Amino acid sequence: MEQKSNKTTVAEFYKRIVGQRDSSLINQYVHEHYIPHSPMGRDGRESLFEMIEFLKTLPPPAETKSPVKRLIGDGELVIIQLDISFMGKRMVVIDLFRVADGLLAEHWDAVQEIAAENDLMTDGALIINSYADTDANQLLVSNFYRDVFENHDTRLLNSYLTTDYIEHNLAERLDDYYHHSIKVHRIICEGDFVVVQSEYLKDSQSFALYDILRIENEKIAEHWSVQQAIPDVMPHTNGML
Structure with missing residues (x-):
């Protein structure tokens, strides 16, 4: 069986676990020694279980389209840019993952609110030119x-x-x-x-x-x-x- 790419692993994590709020799949996608750098959660893989359980308490998003704007991979590192609505605010999120042996092993992020006067923050080119140097x-x-x-x-x-x-x-x-x-x-x-x-x-x-x-x-x-x-x-x- 062909091994999944690191970008596919990250995309599936967002779709199946974050999007569908299915915490039962976390152990299949996340390394047991997962290292979070986000200021929003505790150390270790348990922080992800807590995040998904919190999301379950919120109303499902009104929009059904994918929040993923750009997905960029370089070896074991994968960057994903998201445009999301969360608790009444529109936010742009950057997540950086290090993938090891097909599992999410480390995570960094930053979140910024998209103000009305700055609503083009995620617009622009989407397709990566794979022929570029x-x-x-x-x-x-x-x-x-x-x-x-x-x-x-x-x-x-x-x-x-x-x-x-x-x-x-x-x-x-x-x-x-x-x-x-x-x-x-x-x-x-x-x-x-x-x-x-x-x-x-x-x-x-x-x-x-x-x-x-x-x-x-x-x-x-x-x-x-x-x-x-x-x-x-x-x-x-x-x-x-």
Whole structure:
């Protein structure tokens, strides 16, 4: 039997466990030594059982369409971007999973409310160009963060962007970043999509920041992002990043 891809495993987890609220399947999809980095739950796999049991207490979502906007895989790491309605609010969620031996072994996330004036946060290109040069695109983004944000050379910003560059997060644009400090943790790439996980220090507050960048003709053509403040106290010792 052909082994499932890591992206398929993550997609099935959302559909069968989160979407259908079936906690009985958690052990089939999640490693017994699962490591959560989310500030919303306790350590270990039990946090997922608690989450699903909580979801069962809420009314089912009115919309039946999938909340998944983008699914990007790079080896053992899988990024999923979701556009969801939750407790009266519209939220954009980024989840990052590390998959080991076909099971979800580690998880990071960030959640941000989509304000009415910023309702295009998840719009834009959806299809990954599998023919794009993944390694070259990953290097391009790595150089971009080094040159513009680490070295604070704002003169180079536009040289990395296409002339028709599209910004999807009007509340936190790429060109706002160089005013603050960014420490990159991971760069994940599939085809023409590159995801950067970083710690963003703004006004003495640290944020978990996830940027999705689409590359076109060796330049950045589109940008999506999600950020969430890192709390001083978390229900585990794994950290948010």
